[in-house]
Amino acid sequence: MTVPQQARCVFHPNRVAVAKCEKCGNLICLECKMTRRVRRVDEGDSVYTFCPPCYQTVQKRSRRMGIIALVVFVVVVIFMIYMFITLTSNMPTMPEMPEIP
């Protein structure tokens, strides 16, 4: 990460930038610097630097992804339960009740 000399934070013009946002490329000061640890299968854990607005966006998106994953999981579980009930109820294990004339 290389920051030009005397670079200023885009949010605080009086503060020296220490980092660059990975998403939008904005130069940010130490106070604005937001880091987020991302777990990757291939590379292991890596830390990304974001400016506050981008951090919010990333956070929101990952939360939405979590909700989507949860919904998918619930739907799959319900479907499996439904399939289980349908299969077991269709099995001819229970003898049919004889009809009373």
Ligand SMILES: [Zn+2]
């Ligand atoms: Zn940014």
Ligand SMILES: [Zn+2]
């Ligand atoms: Zn700042």
